[in-house]
Amino acid sequence: YDAKVKSILNATQPGERVCELTGEKWVMDEEEIGWYKKFNVPPSKRSPLTRMKNICGFFVMYQFWYQTHPETGKKFITVVHPASGFKALPDPEWFGNDYSSVTRDIDLEVPGLDMILSLQKEIPFPGTKFLKEPINSISLASLGDVNSYFVMACRSRNAFYSADALDIEDVAEVSMSTQVKESYHVVQSHRIYKSNFILESRDCITSSFLFDCHNCEFCFGATNKRNRKYLWFNEQLSKEEWERRMADVNLSSSSKLEDYRRRFHDLMVEQAIWPDNFGEKCTNVIGNHVNNATDCSYVFNGLDGPFRDLHYCTYCYGNSYDCVFVGAPVSANTCYYTNTPVNASRVKFSHFTPDCQNVEYSSYCFNCENCFGCVGLRYKKFYIFNKEYSEEVYWNKLDEVKCAMLDRGEYGEMLPLSFAPTYLPDGGGPMVYMMKNEELEKLGGTIYPPDSEGASGVIGDVGEMKTVDDVPDRIDDMGDDWAGIPIYDPEYKRRFAYVKPELGFYRKLRIAAPRTHFVKRVLNLIMEQGSAIFFETTCGKCKTSVITTKHKDYPSRTIYCRTCYLHYLEQHG
Known part of the structure; x- marks a missing residue:
């Protein structure tokens, strides 16, 4: 093998290439060829973007499915979709087994990927991927959850519908955040208390609708602010005037809440300034949401570090x-x-x-x-x-x-998406790389109805099915009798139900009950941080070239280079 791949690499020259799957052109430079030599692999026939879409297509992101236990017939919750063709077992059972007896003899006439896939279809997956056993929780990939509902890759207490969040308590809809308490709908933020609809912010309390705010309190609608109080959609108010306006705010009404969300979106479009990279402590880095990194390129979501040569x-x-x-x-x-x-x-x-x-x-x-x-x-x-x-x-x-x-021609590319055990349209491909179903299929994925083979289970009495339009506008009009009633989300085409503690949470925070399937809400939450698709643009201030990532919700946002962004904060923050 070494002789074969050395011959291939010696003949490889820099230049333009065309992706074999998408037709996308890219330039294979000396650095990329150097990576192939370092890892002793043949050059890829796919563009860098296609490769990343393939890799991240395996990401679960936020999925909960019912599988039937192969022996007991009982249902259990797992990340493995039953229509994927793969089996699963609860973690304790899986780790109690030894699958080394399931083997394949080497047959050089049979494609290696076919042999691996046949093994994967025979051997079940560990269904829950717990890193720490949760307590009284519905969770997957738990890092230690207590009394939480439908959380994934979290360390939480009394949390609902959250993903990739640590040390969160008494919250709902939190993603890529840490140390959040008594709050709702928080994305890419840290040390947040008693606040709602928070994006890219730090150390904020008793506020709502914030973007890129640090150390702010008693603010309602603010962008790019530091150490501020009593802001109302970026308007500075006195304490008395702010409290007077807040007395008229009613987020417990769904219709009024949506009005405020639209107004905040308009504020973001008109006034928000985005840095090319929401990161800190970086040297020679091209990326976004990257912290504590050196000599890295095209890195998305580097949360803690240290990172080097990624x-x-x-x-x-x-x-x-x-x-x-x-x-x-x-x-x-x-x-x-x-x-x-x-x-x-x-x-x-x-x-x-x-x-x-x-x-x-x-x-x-x-x-x-x-x-x-x-x-x-x-x-x-x-x-x-x-x-x-x-x-x-x-x-x-x-x-x-x-x-x-x-x-x-098998060796040198990632496992195709036919090996992914999850529901691909809700996975990392669409969520991180904005992929369409057609792209997933080109990479080997199979698309099937999400409810197929009983994956969504049975929620209550189908005869009592309601639609999202039946949900009362005000949380005060929703008693605990709404818990467990199946509700159909026509846009997501799936059913969901509220749980009793969830309704109590909305009443406590004076937040209207959401009218969208909880999985779709969390997936939308994840996409609020933007995609991992990098593109080159110019600084909205000095017009120098910058590289940043695309954002589905804000495709035409104002982006500043780091120098201009920091100067803007000095003047306006």
């Missing part, structure tokens, strides 16, 4: 470095064209490989080393297609398999 990466965490084309590297290093390597090193073309080293074309393997084409293994070494070999035999067999896959 290129084309999204949703990065921990001490991650030397990764190229990676989705969700978590304290990972030296990984290439792969998704969710957690505490992992030297992983390629794989999906979810916690604590693995030198693993390729594998999925849901834990604490494995020197494995190729494996599924569902734990604490294993020298396995190919789930079959164990001696160390000497392993390296010889591995070389044969990689040569055969390289000759067929």
Whole structure:
């Protein structure tokens, strides 16, 4: 294999390329060729954007489905959609099993991806992906949830409908945020208390409708403000006048709440200034929402760091470095064209490989080393297609398999989306890269109705089904008898129901009950942070060139370079 790929790389020259799937043109430069040489892989035939769409198409984002237990017949909640063709088990059962007995013999005449897919269809997925067992909660990928409903990848208490949020309490609809309490609808914000509809803000209390505000309180409608009080849609008021206007505010009415949301959107369009990167402590970085990073390019959502030498990466965490084309590297290093390597090193073309080293074309393997084409293994070494070999035999067999896959044109691209166990239209492709169903299908994905094969379960008595138009305008007109009643969302084409504690939360915060399916609400919440699609534009002030990311809700927003943005804050913040 080494000789074959060396010959290919020696013949590779910089220049324009055309994506084999989309027809998109891009320039393969010396830096990109250097990555191929570093990872000892053939050049990709797909554009960088197509590669990232493939990788992030595996992201769950926010999904809850019912699966039927293969033995007991009981329903349980999982990220694995039953129509995906893949099975799942609750985590305790999955981790109590050993799937190394499910193997495939090497057959160089059979495509390697076909053999891996056959393993993945036979071996179930761990259905809940708990990192810490939740308490009295409906949650997936829990980091430690208590008394929470439908939260994903959270550490929460008394929370509803939230994703990727830490240390949140008494909240609903929170995403990509930390330390949020007694608040509603918060995105990409930190240390928020008793506030609603907050985006890209820090250290704010008792406020609503804020964008890019720091250390503000008693504000209602504000953009790009620092250390301010008593603002009313960016108008400075006295304490008395602000309180007089606030006395007339009624967010517990759905119709009036929507009026304020529209007014805030208009304020954002007319007055908000967006920096090219909502990040801090960055040196030589092209990215957005990236913190504590050095020498990185095209990175989206680098939450904590430190990050070093990351290129084309999204949703990065921990001490991650030397990764190229990676989705969700978590304290990972030296990984290439792969998704969710957690505490992992030297992983390629794989999906979810916690604590693995030198693993390729594998999925849901834990604490494995020197494995190729494996599924569902734990604490294993020298396995190919789930079959164990001696160390000497392993390296010889591995070389044969990689040569055969390289000759067929298989080796060198990420697992296709036919390997994804989730409902792709609600996954990372559309949410992070604004993909359409046609693009998902080009990458191997299958589109099916979300409710197929009982994935949404049964909510109450179908004969009592109501529509969102039946929901009272005012939360005060909704008693606990509304809990559990199935409501049809015609736009999302799915049913949902309120739960009793949720209605109590809305009454406490004086917020109108939302009229959209909770999954759609959280997906919209996630998209409020913008996409990971980078593009070049000019600073709205000095006209210098900047690189930033597209935003579905604000496609024509005013973007400033870092220098002009900071100067604007000094003058107007």
